[in-house]
Amino acid sequence: MASIINSISFKNFFNYYGDYYDTRYEFEEGVNIVVADNGAGKSKFFNAFIWLFYDQILDSDDKIKKNIKDVAVKIISDKAKNETSIGDNVDTGIQIEYSTGRFKYQITKSFTATRLSQKITDFNSWQITINDVQVNRTDHILPKYTPVYDADEKATIIKQLILPTLRQYSFFQGEEVDSIIDFGKKSSIEEAVRTLTDISKYEELVALTKEFKDKAEKDLNKQTKANSDHNDRLDKAIQVKQHLEQTLSNEELRLGEYEKLYDDAEQEKNDLEQNFSNAEKRNELDNKIKEKNKKTNEVAEEYTNFLETINNRFFDGSFSWISLGFDNVVEDFQAKIQHYRELHFEKKTLKNINDPNKHFHFLPIDSPDTVSLKNMIDHEHCYICNRPALKGSDEYDYIVKLKNRPTDIKNDADYVKNNFSNFFGELQMNAQPFYNKISSIEDSILKTREREDALNDRLTKLKKELKSLKDQRKDLLISGSDGEDSMTIINRYKGAIRRIADASYQIEKLRESIKKLKSTIVTTEKEIHDLRPSNIPAGYLLNYEISTDLALATERAKNRVFDNMVNLLEKYANEHFQSLIKYNDLAGGILKFEKSPSGSILFNYIDSSGNIVHGSSEGFQRMKKFSVVMAVISANTTKYNYPLLADAPLSAFGSAFTEGFFEAVGEVFPQSIILVNDLYENDDDMKLNELGKKIIKKDFIKRVYINQIDKNREQIDRTTDKIKLK
Amino acid sequence: MTSQEFKSQILVKRPRYANSRIPAIDILANKGSRKSEYSQFGPIYELYIYAFLLGLKRQIRLPLPPRELTSDFGLEIGRWKRDSTLTDFLLMIIFTKNDEIGFDWNELEDMEATEITGIVFKVVTFIEEYANGGLEYLHGLLDKGELDNSHYMFIDMYKR
Numbered sequence: 062m063a064s065i066i067n068s069i070s071f072k073n074f075f076n077y078y079g080d081y082y083d084t085r086y087e088f089e090e091g092v093n094i095v096v097a098d099n100g101a102g103k104s105k106f107f108n109a110f111i112w113l114f115y116d117q118i119l120d121s122d123d124k125i126k127k128n129i130k131d132v133a134v135k136i137i138s139d140k141a142k143n144e145t146s147i148g149d150n151v152d153t154g155i156q157i158e159y160s161t162g163r164f165k166y167q168i169t170k171s172f173t174a175t176r177l178s179q180k181i182t183d184f185n186s187w188q189i190t191i192n193d194v195q196v197n198r199t200d201h202i203l204p205k206y207t208p209v210y211d212a213d214e215k216a217t218i219i220k221q222l223i224l225p226t227l228r229q230y231s232f233f234q235g236e237e238v239d240s241i242i243d244f245g246k247k248s249s250i251e252e253a254v255r256t257l258t259d260i261s262k263y264e265e266l267v268a269l270t271k272e273f274k275d276k277a278e279k280d281l282n283k284q285t286k287a288n289s290d291h292n293d294r295l296d297k298a299i300q301v302k303q304h305l306e307q308t309l310s311n312e313e314l315r316l317g318e319y320e321k322l323y324d325d326a327e328q329e330k331n332d333l334e335q336n337f338s339n340a341e342k343r344n345e346l347d348n349k350i351k352e353k354n355k356k357t358n359e360v361a362e363e364y365t366n367f368l369e370t371i372n373n374r375f376f377d378g379s380f381s382w383i384s385l386g387f388d389n390v391v392e393d394f395q396a397k398i399q400h401y402r403e404l405h406f407e408k409k410t411l412k413n414i415n416d417p418n419k420h421f422h423f424l425p426i427d428s429p430d431t432v433s434l435k436n437m438i439d440h441e442h443c444y445i446c447n448r449p450a451l452k453g454s455d456e457y458d459y460i461v462k463l464k465n466r467p468t469d470i471k472n473d474a475d476y477v478k479n480n481f482s483n484f485f486g487e488l489q490m491n492a493q494p495f496y497n498k499i500s501s502i503e504d505s506i507l508k509t510r511e512r513e514d515a516l517n518d519r520l521t522k523l524k525k526e527l528k529s530l531k532d533q534r535k536d537l538l539i540s541g542s543d544g545e546d547s548m549t550i551i552n553r554y555k556g557a558i559r560r561i562a563d564a565s566y567q568i569e570k571l572r573e574s575i576k577k578l579k580s581t582i583v584t585t586e587k588e589i590h591d592l593r594p595s596n597i598p599a600g601y602l603l604n605y606e607i608s609t610d611l612a613l614a615t616e617r618a619k620n621r622v623f624d625n626m627v628n629l630l631e632k633y634a635n636e637h638f639q640s641l642i643k644y645n646d647l648a649g650g651i652l653k654f655e656k657s658p659s660g661s662i663l664f665n666y667i668d669s670s671g672n673i674v675h676g677s678s679e680g681f682q683r684m685k686k687f688s689v690v691m692a693v694i695s696a697n698t699t700k701y702n703y704p705l706l707a708d709a710p711l712s713a714f715g716s717a718f719t720e721g722f723f724e725a726v727g728e729v730f731p732q733s734i735i736l737v738n739d740l741y742e743n744d745d746d747m748k749l750n751e752l753g754k755k756i757i758k759k760d761f762i763k764r765v766y767i768n769q770i771d772k773n774r775e776q777i778d779r780t781t782d783k784i785k786l787k
Numbered sequence: 788m789t790s791q792e793f794k795s796q797i798l799v800k801r802p803r804y805a806n807s808r809i810p811a812i813d814i815l816a817n818k819g820s821r822k823s824e825y826s827q828f829g830p831i832y833e834l835y836i837y838a839f840l841l842g843l844k845r846q847i848r849l850p851l852p853p854r855e856l857t858s859d860f861g862l863e864i865g866r867w868k869r870d871s872t873l874t875d876f877l878l879m880i881i882f883t884k885n886d887e888i889g890f891d892w893n894e895l896e897d898m899e900a901t902e903i904t905g906i907v908f909k910v911v912t913f914i915e916e917y918a919n920g921g922l923e924y925l926h927g928l929l930d931k932g933e934l935d936n937s938h939y940m941f942i943d944m945y946k947r
Contacts, residue, residue, distance in 0.1 A: 375837060382942055404893040480896065483791075494876075
């Protein structure tokens, strides 16, 4: 039966302030989620298990695992420390309950700190005593726990929650997923296969049966010698066989060396190929980035320039913002100039009494202009009021009078000391561009803002596009080094190809030779059999024959199991991969497992037309690794019996992968406890984002907690509070 | 005196500002080079015209300190925005305020040259005192940190 974590509780453990019953998180078989914003206790939660398994915690300041005793003062809740008087004690601990089919266990690890002086964060202010691990057990029938006293038994109980060899696949934080499997090293996948499946049992069986066979043969030979007189021929045959076996063993050793050479060379070639294709893609992207950069800079400059010249619109006659709000000035001026002219011409009239009417005109000089006036006179029509002005009529004379104004004025007698008529007239004429715009200024300001918004939108869009290109470029960097020049890459690549060819040739030759040796050994064995005297006790011969058959059969069985395993791995990895990317619009490729010429497992990601895909984003790489780990677990013939405990496994996935992730882990692991911030939304009442709300409705999600920390409080007052949503 | 001569008398004047306004002017007009955290005008005279009309809109008229405590910005009114008729618009505004300045349009026409010089002086003082009022208003906001850090700061202030 699988190990299932029933609960975890804390006592004054970091911000998990309070006693165990205050801070109890309960979990069930299936998927359990603890959602917390950054800084709200995810890693601390995970640290409780590091304490449980290793008596260490991961110091968040320098990301180094340290022994509990050395960092105890850091672990105690600051609030609890602050509330402890000098001379008093404070307890800090973690308590985990888990069940297997038969038993339920409760494990408590804790220490007691005695306060010695004032400064609470000073390590010298506290005396630390690590308490004994307490392990209690109940058998599901009796409700009462009984203590386990034996230290070895306690250690075993802790160990079997997640076996140490499996913890790398089942107990990890964020980027640790990356180190689960290194796709660059084939041995890494094999190691995972060996650890998580029972293939190694077959290997043990192969070794064991070979040992039986060797032993049986030795016994048989001993009997043969004891029973035959002067059997030099048999001795010789046995010697020949021994020699052949020695040669075979040497050849197999050499084969192993060449296979390693082959693998290394092939790995280098693959790495370089990736580098090659990346170099090409990089170049293409660099050009696109350059172009986009140029465009972005142009628009940015236009935008800045636009903003900086907004104030020019005050004085530019096309906008004339400076006249905003001076509507009255036009009317005032109009009234004043009219009044001025009345008085002005009154004076004039008094001086030139002979023709008073001649001098009354309110239009400034040049308004209308002389050419227009001449036109009106020629056509005997007033184009201002669009009425006829026939020769001899008053209207006609008036137009003529307007046209003659400049000469008339000259001929006028002085009637004022300073004639400013033109001064005022010109002001009214010339200021037109400014006061004519007054009514449209509000609109012009609005349009300016619209233009700014449009420019800003354009700039934002360009910046986004640029960022996307740069992200793509960054993804390429992950899978290839930037520093090496192309000549070195080409030479290394050529070298690797040559070594692959050499090794391939040698491997083939050696295999041929091994095959031949093996068949010679078989004929030699036949000869030995024929040379044996017939009076050997039957049991020895039978024992030898059976053990030989058994060794052969186990060897074949192992190979068959291994082949099946590779097929199964491929099947499951693709199933998991598909479900992980289910909610993503990614064009899904295929994960391909193959046996290499050297007999190891090759792993590739190929697209629909069979090309190997290199590069791709960090989140995507992580997704592939996770698929393979889950495939290895699924491919195992025995059920995986341990929970998955993961802190921020989604950090590089991207939200579209999140939903698929929870579904997939639910299918593979009997229980998962996932600590995430990806579903957190501070502004929401439930503190969950849309995706979070969607996910928690699913049946396979059993428990959901939200961690809350009041960041406005001082550190010494901070506590992690939990809300149980499901 | 002709219209042209009268106009010239005004246009050759260089209105002045109090020396205490220099820091604010440095911040609010970039003179083609410096940038500040606030929206700026280009040449000082643009800021000066703006301040003059802002003072006028908000009716803040403030006398200048004695001449030795003031500066001009080396530019006669006639050279403000020379490629436009902006000064005509400004004069139009100023001449509607003749009652406040203290003259009558028609009476101007019968004045002796010295009297006209006196009126021109009054006109320039009118500009200076309202500009001083406008500058004081800007200066105050700047000191209190109440200037809006927006590219539309000047027009927004002007609308109100």
